[in-house]
Amino acid sequence: MTSPRRSSGPPAAARARAARQKAMTDQRRAHILDAARAAFFELGLDGTSIREIAQRAGYTPGAIYSYFASKEEVYAALLGESLQRLNAHVAAARDGTAASGAALVRATAKAFFDFYRENPRDLDLGFYVFQGLQPRGLTPQLNEALNRQLRSALQPTEDALAGLGMRPELALQEVTALFAHCVGLLVLSHTGRIRMFNQGSQELFDAYLEQMVARAAPRRARAPS
Structure with a gap:
């Protein structure tokens, strides 16, 4: 009787979900950076705040902090x-x-x-x-x-x-x-x-x-x- 073959990694469905989640995270991060770039160019570093970046990105400040500490x-x-x-x-x-x-x-x-x-x-x-x-x-x-x-x-x-x-x-x-x-x-x-x-x-x-x-x-x- 042959023993069941062990999986070499997570199931394909789990890998697909992880890939989709990473793609979504990368996309949101890139969107935040685009908004921040515009704010920094217009207002400079001192004149820009997390709230300003969040407003331009269409997110809450808390959402920004989940990607960047400051x-x-x-x-x-x-x-x-x-x-x-x-x-x-x-x-x-x-x-x-x-x-x-x-x-x-x-x-x-x-x-x-x-x-x-x-x-x-x-x-x-x-x-x-x-x-x-x-x-x-x-x-x-x-x-x-x-x-x-x-x-x-x-x-x-x-x-x-x-x-x-x-x-x-x-x-x-x-x-x-x-x-x-x-x-x-x-x-x-x-x-x-x-x-x-x-x-x-x-x-x-x-x-x-x-x-x-x-x-x-x-x-x-x-x-x-």
């Missing part, structure tokens, strides 16, 4: 999703080129700049948490996690600079300066202030990038005179 957690989820897309954009540029050296520096740095140039709302999102010179609004843990994501988007450029023979400490300095240059140009461009100089952000970025590559490229030995 508005800061909602904000971190939005910024985290933005940084994931940034990292994917840079990674695609890195993986999409068979070149190395200076070409790889150009590809990854340009991808970082282009992402925020083409998505100005993502740049706004990243800087709503700053008041003066101090980060504000997120817990230290959330802020650290988000900074790691942002830092990882610059890592391919830093690695490419090191691949050109640049010392690690100099590669880090260059990437830090590149980040500051990108943000400065983009803020000037998005606010229209760059027009006072009769300059374009793309042209200025391209010029800076070539200067950085020239600093990183190994110097050729001078031919004897």
